Amino acid sequence: MTDTGDLVWSGPSGNVANVRMQTFNDEPVLTYWSGEGTAGADAIVSHGWGEVLVYDSSYTLIATVCPQIDLLLPPGVTAKCLADIHEAQMTSRNTMLVTAYNITETDLTSADGPKDGWVLDCLALEVSLTTGEVLWSWSSLNHVPVQGSQQPLSGSGYNTSNPWDYFHINSIQLVGENYLINSRHFWTTYLVNPAGDILWRIEGHTGGDFGDMPEGGTFAWQHDTRLEYLNDEQTSARLHMFANNNAVPGQPNAILTTGLSLDLTLPPNPQTPPTLHTNLTNPLFPVGAWSQGTCSRLSNGDLFMGYGSDAVMMEYAPIAESDTTEGEVIWSAAFGNGDLVSSYRAFKQVWSATPTTDPNLVVLQADATSDALADCAAGSSHRGYVSWNGATDVTGWAVYAGQSENKLLEVGVAECLGYETEYVVPEDAAFVQVGAVKAGDTAVTRRSAVVAVGKS
Structure with missing residues (x-):
């Protein structure tokens, strides 16, 4: 959608x-995850097994990420591709970071569970976009013991149908040659080297390797952690995240969800603990999201937040250093009511596209109650409706009309009014057609099919 709420692509x-825009071979692409089911056999909520599809700016499929690894899936579940729903982050080296979940048997007695228990072992993978080869992998179970998880067993962990989601990986970022890995259920973000060793960890309440957390800087059940260095020496960094701070849907005493940014000294030193940069909330529209969500820094310094389980998006302007809690909300949108509709992630990005498909034109007899009738002095009885799914930058529609489908003349240009434009069909036209006019172009970009008036 545009920032005025008009649909661009469905x-x-x-x-x-x-769904998001990324860069592949220095060109903008559209990527999204598509799978056999977010829960497989309805036993494991908020996971999936599928593929990541990469489309160019004409919506032509140019790559498919389908990691072939040895995973144990829930009973009765089959899948041709095994990428999980949570991450699909492209890197500058033409690879993609994806998550995967493997049902694994392990001893859970240290967490007051069964000795022959079952967990979801969370995997971080780096996959070649050109060959599909898995170039790097990391297992949570090999590096993070199960004790200490904030996620209760609650009857899980006893069989392969209901394994314990003890770690819950939901984001990966390439940071230099290392990997930033986020665990929702440990309230912890880890920096891991290529050998798989944990270089440091920051925990939402204790601070982990970084010392005491600042007032207003604690976090829990977080999503979408991203790190940016603040100096060339890489001794100072800022960690952004969507701090859900909630894990139970509909709980009556939900804690406010915030856009959290912490400034870190590297390497970690408890004597110089994290400092709070932002902890953004909107006092006019407080949200306590229990799942999902994003907090991304835009190129102009704004922070853009998609509130996950709550169907809300907000853009916050840069804030003064003296005010870390209430940034100015300069744009907001709601696309549903409460948590009845959700979006795992939301982004604000620049996207320009020309589909390979043709514009779609439909001609219908005008509704007698339509206000559009007043727009036609000639008393035309038909209206044209034109849309072009996925097209951007269209400013107008050249209208062609005539008595023969092979002899059409341009009779005017209708202003593009959002996703679907309605225009008056000339009364004497037997056939009509439209052509897309893009900003800055003198020629028509693409034409629709010719439509017979009264026979659409």
Whole structure:
């Protein structure tokens, strides 16, 4: 959608998530995850097994990320591709970071569970976009013991149908040659080297390796952690995240969700603990999201937040150093009511596209109650409706009309009014057609099919 709420592109139906614009071979692309089901056999909520699809700016499929690894899936579940729903982050080296979840048997007695218990072992993978080869992998179970998880067993962990989601990986970022890995259920973000060793960890309440957390800087159940260095020496960094601070849907005493940014001294030193940079909330529209969500820094310094389980998006302007809690909300949108509709991630990005498909034109007899009748002095009885799914930068529609489908003349240009434009069909036209006019172009970009008036 545009920032004025007009639809731009409506994608495929089914289990699709994590739609965003990224860069591949120095060109903008559209990527999203598509899978066999977000829960597989309805036993494991908020996970999936599927593929990540990469489309160019004509919406042509140019790559498919389908990691082939050895995973144990829930009973009765089959999948041709095994990428999880949570991450699909492209890197500058033409690879993609994806998550995967593997049902694994392990001893859970240290967490007051069964000795022969079952967990979801969370995997971080780096996959080649050109060959599909898994170039790097990391297992949470090999590096993070199960004790200490904030996620209760609650009857899980006893069989492969209901394994314990003890770690819950939901974001990965390439930081230099290392990997930033976020665990929702440990309230912890880890920096891991290529050998798989944990270099440091920051925990939401204790601070982990960084010392005491600042007032207003604690976090829990977080999503979408991202790190940026603040100096060339890489001794100072800022960690952004979507701090859900809640894990139970509909709980009556939900804690406010915040856009949290912490300034870190590197390497970690408890004597110089994290300092709070932002902890953004909107006092006019407080939200306590229990799942999902994003907090991304835009190129102009604004922070853009998609509130996950709550169907809300907000853009905050840069804030003064003296005010870390209430940034100015300069844009907001709601696309549903409460948590009845959700979006795993939301982004504000620049996207320019020309689909390979043709514009779609429909001609219908005008509704007698339509206000559009007043716009036609000639008393035309038909209206044209034109849309072009996925097209951007269209400013107008050249209208062609005539008595023969092979002899059409341009009779005017209708201003593009959002996703679907309605225009008056000339009364004496037997056939009509439209052509897309893009900003800055003198020629028509693409034409629709010719439509017979009264026979659409």
